[in-house]
Amino acid sequence: MEVTYLCPHCRGAINADNNIVLSAKTSKNKIGLVLLHEEIGNYSVTLSSSLTVDEGEIADFYCPICHECLNIKKGDSLARYIRLENGVDESFIIISRAYGERITFKVDKNRHIETYGESLSRFIDPEWFL
Numbered sequence: 727m728e729v730t731y732l733c734p735h736c737r738g739a740i741n742a743d744n745n746i747v748l749s750a751k752t753s754k755n756k757i758g759l760v761l762l763h764e765e766i767g768n769y770s771v772t773l774s775s776s777l778t779v780d781e782g783e784i785a786d787f788y789c790p791i792c793h794e795c796l797n798i799k800k801g802d803s804l805a806r807y808i809r810l811e812n813g814v815d816e817s818f819i820i821i822s823r824a825y826g827e828r829i830t831f832k833v834d835k836n837r838h839i840e841t842y843g844e845s846l847s848r849f850i851d852p853e854w855f856l
């Protein structure tokens with residue numbers, strides 16, 4: 727399956743070589759790039775050298791192409807981008823912005839929600855990202 731991840735603002739492709747690349751700024755004003763594995767449910771993360779982040783610390787995520795913010799305004803500490811499968815099937819991927827919190831939602835165009843991850847330890851209202 728061919729998977730492309732897109733910025734919801736500029737629709738530029740934000741994945742390369744099995745990684746989704748996001749620009750990040752932490753609550754302690756550290757900045758850098760975050761590489762997330764493109765496979766849903768794989769939570770391996772690589773950070774560029776200027777970025778250090780503590781467990782549980784919240785980061786703001788930005789598109790590395792157009793620099794628009796990917797944070798979801800409603801709700802708490804979530805970000806969103808688009809997953810395109812085989813060039814046709816489009817869904818939203820919602821991730822936690824808290825470092826180490828392994829939460830992923832996939833919401834398709836029929837608003838069907840799939841939940842992935844281990845530590846769904848806090849309440850998240852699906853209305854926040856629909």
Ligand SMILES: [Zn+2]
Pocket residue numbers: 733734735736737738789790791792793794
């Ligand atoms: Zn963009």
